[in-house]
Amino acid sequence: MDRTNVGLIYEPSPDHPGWYRWDLVDQERFNAYVLGSMLVRREDLAGGNPAVRLRMFTRKQHSNLLDAVHGAITLALIDVSLFVCMRHALEGDAAGSVTLDLSTQFIGAGMVGQPLDAVAEVLRETRRLVFLRGTVEQGDHLVAAFNGTVRKPSSR
Secondary structure: OOOOOOOOOEEEOOOOOOOEEEOOOOOOHHHHHHHEEEEEEEEEEEOOOEEEEEEEEHHHHOOOOOOOEEEHHHHHHHHHHHHHHHHHOOOOOOOOOOEEEEEEEEOOOOEOOEEEEEEEEEEEEEEOOEEEEEEEEEEOOEEEEEEEEOOOOOOO
């Protein structure tokens, strides 16, 4: 069974040239319900390594009592970005994969009402694991840095 696009809406965004929609068909699942509609595109980092930028649009529901983006929202965006990066940078199947570890350093506060981007790159891929790193950004403002390991799906 091809699980690469099960439940996923992935198509060019009519409102954002150069971006693709990254939405779930089932809007009651975590990504859609909590993070909302997202966009994705591939980019080249300095040095030529491919990266994947995942963008969410922050709203009041994503805020904490300081009117900044809640840290849990930032962590959720990072976690989703690991799988989106696997899908795009490696052109592989991320469905059925699981996060083994995630290390995050919060550097600054995200501002509500502005797009929040997770930019992830693959450091290394083995037969069963993918090692990734990245940053969370709002324009020129650095919000967080992260490293994560994902176990690829088991063959069925």
